[in-house]
Amino acid sequence: MRNISDLIEQFLKLKLDKSDDGAVEIQRNELADRFSxxxxQINYVISTRFTLEKGYMVESKRGGGGYIRIQRVELPALQMISHHIEKTIGNSLDQTNAEGLIYQLVQAEMITAREVNLLKAAIHRETIGLTLPLRDQVRARLLRAMLIALLSR
Structure with a gap:
């Protein structure tokens, strides 16, 4: 017998298969009601089974009319995102360029406003508290690690 997580995953994948654009928007509470x-539990399934490595991009909008959007991402698009992040960040990254990359990800709706605030706080020169060039090297490593974690959800 399958567990509830398997059933939720199967349901979402079936909806994705039937979708014309390879995306589905769901209301977490409605889906929870459907599966009792x-x-x-819905969050768990989405965060563990619909990750970037598995070929899915997840966008979440919280609040009254909030939703979760799951979209299939083709492998070349994933490789392009990873390549762009690696190319942009490199081994050293100043604060202006780091914030520019974050801005691009917001515009592409790949990260939320809350994630932006966390990223900016973590890479800020006062937070890192080191002198140049070490500060820019640490910023590059931090931002790369955080973006990999965020985009792999």
């Missing part, structure tokens, strides 16, 4: 589970 708690909304955190």
């Amino acid at each position: 589970c708690v909304p955190s």
Whole structure:
């Protein structure tokens, strides 16, 4: 017998298969009601089974009319994103260029406003508190690691 997580995953993948654009928008609470589970179970399934490495991009809008959008991403697009991040960040990255990359990701709706605030706080020169050139090297490593984690959700 399958567990609830398997059933939720199967349901979402079936909806994605039937979708014309390879994307589906769901309301977490409605899906939880459908499967008689708690909304955190839906979060668990999405965060573990619909990751960037598995070929999915997940966007979440919280609040009253909030939704979760799951979209299939073709492998070349994933490789382009990774390549762009690697090329842009490199081994050293100043604050202006780091914030520019973050801005691009916001415009592409790949990260949320909350994630932007966390990224900017973590890479800020006062947070890192080192002198140049070490500060820019640490910033590059931090931002690369954080973006890989965020875009792999």
